[in-house]
Amino acid sequence: MSEVFTKSMARNIYYGGSVFFILLFLALTFDTSSEVPKRDNHEAITEQVALGKKVWEENDCIGCHTLLGEGAYFAPELGNVYKRFGNSTDAIVGFIKSRPVEGIPGRRSMPQFNLSDEELQAVAEFLKYTSEIDTSNWPPNIQG
Amino acid sequence: MKYQSQAVAKPYFIAAIGLFVGQILFGLVMGLQYVMGDFLFPEIPFNVARMVHTNLLIVWLLFGFMGAAYFLVPEETEHELHSPLLAKVLFWVFLVAGALTVLGYLLVPYARLAELTMNDLLPTMGREFLEQPTITKIGIVVVALGFLYNIGVTILAGRKTVVSMVLLTGLVGLAVMFLFSFYNPINVVDDKFYWWWVVHLWVEGVWELILASILAFVLIKVTGVDREVIEKWMYVIIAMALISGIIGTGHHYYWIGAPEYWQWWGSIFSALEPIPFFMMTVFAFNMVNRRRREHPNKAAVLWALGTAVMAFLGAGVWGFLHTLAPVNYYTHGSQITAAHGHMAFYGAYVMIVLTIISYAMPILRGQEAADPRAQVLEMWSFWLMTVSMVFITLFLTGAGVLQVWLQRFTDNPQPFMVVQEKIEVFYWLREAAGLVFLLGLILYVAAFFVKGGERVMASNAVADTA
Ligand code: HEM
Ligand code: HEM
Ligand SMILES: [Fe+2]
Numbered sequence: 001m002s003e004v005f006t007k008s009m010a011r012n013i014y015y016g017g018s019v020f021f022i023l024l025f026l027a028l029t030f031d032t033s034s035e036v037p038k039r040d041n042h043e044a045i046t047e048q049v050a051l052g053k054k055v056w057e058e059n060d061c062i063g064c065h066t067l068l069g070e071g072a073y074f075a076p077e078l079g080n081v082y083k084r085f086g087n088s089t090d091a092i093v094g095f096i097k098s099r100p101v102e103g104i105p106g107r108r109s110m111p112q113f114n115l116s117d118e119e120l121q122a123v124a125e126f127l128k129y130t131s132e133i134d135t136s137n138w139p140p141n142i143q144g
Numbered sequence: 145m146k147y148q149s150q151a152v153a154k155p156y157f158i159a160a161i162g163l164f165v166g167q168i169l170f171g172l173v174m175g176l177q178y179v180m181g182d183f184l185f186p187e188i189p190f191n192v193a194r195m196v197h198t199n200l201l202i203v204w205l206l207f208g209f210m211g212a213a214y215f216l217v218p219e220e221t222e223h224e225l226h227s228p229l230l231a232k233v234l235f236w237v238f239l240v241a242g243a244l245t246v247l248g249y250l251l252v253p254y255a256r257l258a259e260l261t262m263n264d265l266l267p268t269m270g271r272e273f274l275e276q277p278t279i280t281k282i283g284i285v286v287v288a289l290g291f292l293y294n295i296g297v298t299i300l301a302g303r304k305t306v307v308s309m310v311l312l313t314g315l316v317g318l319a320v321m322f323l324f325s326f327y328n329p330i331n332v333v334d335d336k337f338y339w340w341w342v343v344h345l346w347v348e349g350v351w352e353l354i355l356a357s358i359l360a361f362v363l364i365k366v367t368g369v370d371r372e373v374i375e376k377w378m379y380v381i382i383a384m385a386l387i388s389g390i391i392g393t394g395h396h397y398y399w400i401g402a403p404e405y406w407q408w409w410g411s412i413f414s415a416l417e418p419i420p421f422f423m424m425t426v427f428a429f430n431m432v433n434r435r436r437r438e439h440p441n442k443a444a445v446l447w448a449l450g451t452a453v454m455a456f457l458g459a460g461v462w463g464f465l466h467t468l469a470p471v472n473y474y475t476h477g478s479q480i481t482a483a484h485g486h487m488a489f490y491g492a493y494v495m496i497v498l499t500i501i502s503y504a505m506p507i508l509r510g511q512e513a514a515d516p517r518a519q520v521l522e523m524w525s526f527w528l529m530t531v532s533m534v535f536i537t538l539f540l541t542g543a544g545v546l547q548v549w550l551q552r553f554t555d556n557p558q559p560f561m562v563v564q565e566k567i568e569v570f571y572w573l574r575e576a577a578g579l580v581f582l583l584g585l586i587l588y589v590a591a592f593f594v595k596g597g598e599r600v601m602a603s604n605a606v607a608d609t610a
Pocket of ligand 3: 344392393
């Protein structure tokens with residue numbers, strides 16, 4: 001870089017640019033926080049859904065699955081599993097409940113978490129809630 | 145070694161390398177579980193191996209950053225570290241906390257760990273990369289505060305160079321953004337929105353400042369190019385990093401329930417994110433070409449150049465590949481993401497830590513550079529690890545392209561598990577490349593034990609070039 005472009009000019013771009021874009025980011029975040037309630041399905045958040053999220057987190061489901069495309073890529077997307085399972089929380093409960101303790105020989109399998117009925121219902125309701133968030137049509141199809 | 149207190153960096157570097165080995169072993173466990181689903185089941189389920197793999201990665205990089213700071217700050221400020229004792233105490237606190245956390249993952253079911261550590265009081269567990277029990281997170285904050293205090297006071301007392309100020313800004317930013325890991329709303333959209341303030345604003349924000357300053361420091365030392373020139377480059381690079389990377393966060397807000405305007409903001413600004421990485425490559429080669437001295441540590445120069453190239457490939461090229469919203473719609477959360485995550489983390493942050501270790505470790509052991517035979521071994525390890533990481537990335541990209549095609553793009557989309565079986569061959573190849581990576585890592589460790597004619601460094605020869 002030539003002498004026309006000095007170190008102090010470079011420094012000013014760094015400071016000025018950073019401050020400007022931090023402020024812009026905060027402004028967009030502020031706007032997002034007022035727009036999100038139109039899309040986030042918060043009406044569906046009940047005590048039960050809150051418990052469901054706790055079950056989801058305390059068993060580290062995200063360590064194998066994605067939720068809205070974020071997480072691990074070892075097992076299927078679950079943001080839309082409620083819909084994939086025919087809009088049925090019972091189907092979700094049945095699946096989680098019936099995982100064999102010793103796994104399936106030679107294949108990837110989900111652990112048996114020994115959840116209580118209350119926890120099973122809750123996590124299924126949590127997944128129903130996430131399936132109704134407006135994700136701009138993601139995933140592209142029901143397979144996730 | 146010019147300042148006695150730089151010696152505290154050594155245990156940090158050793159711990160970093162030790163944990164790196166652990167990280168890779170668990171990566172290989174997972175790689176095998178991808179193709180032999182029942183491997184170690186139910187003793188070490190995939191999610192547990194994954195937590196260990198990714199958390200060890202983050203913790204050893206943090207060890208590396210702290211070691212880098214303890215080594216570089218006294219030299220830059222021309223001032224002994226404020227408190228070497230504090231640095232030693234924090235080292236053990238961090239190591240023990242880290243070890244207990246990993247043992248917790250491995251020895252008790254995660255739900256039980258949550259219960260034992262009273263996750264109920266302030267639930268922060270069970271989110272990707274932030275799986276640590278809340279008490280561990282608090283421990284990380286305490287260690288970070290003590291560390292920043294120590295480094296900060298040292299810088300205030302001494303010469304304030306651009307390198308040390310930018311490093312300090314990056315480290316403060318790292319600690320500040322980590323505080324968002326304590327915010328865990330029930331609302332999934334909000335949860336995800338702020339989760340990225342830790343993850344994205346780390347790797348595509350403040351960590352880039354750390355990366356740039358360590359790279360600048362090593363280049364000043366090994367090339368002898370005028371500090372003024374290097375600092376000017378550094379300012380432009382980090383300016384571009386923040387200008388593109390902050391709003392670039394939007395590339396994670398396309399499909400999580402945030403407003404759709406993020407598809408525009410995120411696509412446009414994240415498309416600019418490769419620029420600073422590209423500039424870093426041009427910068428590193430330029431400085432080495434204009435070098436005013438032949439530094440005997442060839443391995444460190446190789447690592448520095450390698451970092452610049454691989455960071456550009458992993459973050460810049462593989463990041464750009466899937467960052468535009470219409471592309472990301474199909475690739476989001478696929479093996480493409482994993483491919484990019486691997487090369488970017490390796491190229492930028494693993495390699496910069498190995499660069500500073502390569503430069504600093506011989507000095508900490510009383511030599512200007514390692515014995516040439518040791519350096520040859522180290523360079524072999526460089527090529528083995530780097531080339532195998534390129535192959536890991538290519539195989540995962542192959543898997544990802546097929547996955548996206550079969551599961552998301554065709555008229556007849558197939559279920560996830562069906563597709564996984566069809567692309568199995570790529571996972572076998574990835575595991576094979578992973579074994580080569582491990583071989584490279586073993587050679588890397590071995591290089592520290594190569595004995596040769598001790599070449600005691602000519603007292604201040606290194607420092608004088610700065
Ligand atoms: C060398 C052998 C390695 C193997 C076999 C391996 C394997 C894996 C596997 C199977 C996953 C989980 C992917 C999933 O969620 O389904 C993973 C995740 C990850 N690994 Fe590795 N890994 C290796 C080395 C590394 C290295 C050297 C790094 C750091 C540079 C690294 C960083 C990561 C990161 C950041 C993730 C999370 C990726 C994401 O969320 O997209 N791994 N690895
Ligand atoms: C050294 C810098 C970088 C590192 C260490 C890094 C690492 C990662 C990791 C680990 C993920 C996966 C996160 C998860 O598990 O959900 C990710 C996602 C992503 N990265 Fe990067 N990245 C870097 C730079 C970049 C750059 C410069 C771009 C764009 C040009 C980019 C674009 C993306 C995108 C679009 C995703 C989301 C993928 C998805 O939708 O699944 N990254 N990155
Ligand atoms: Fe990002």
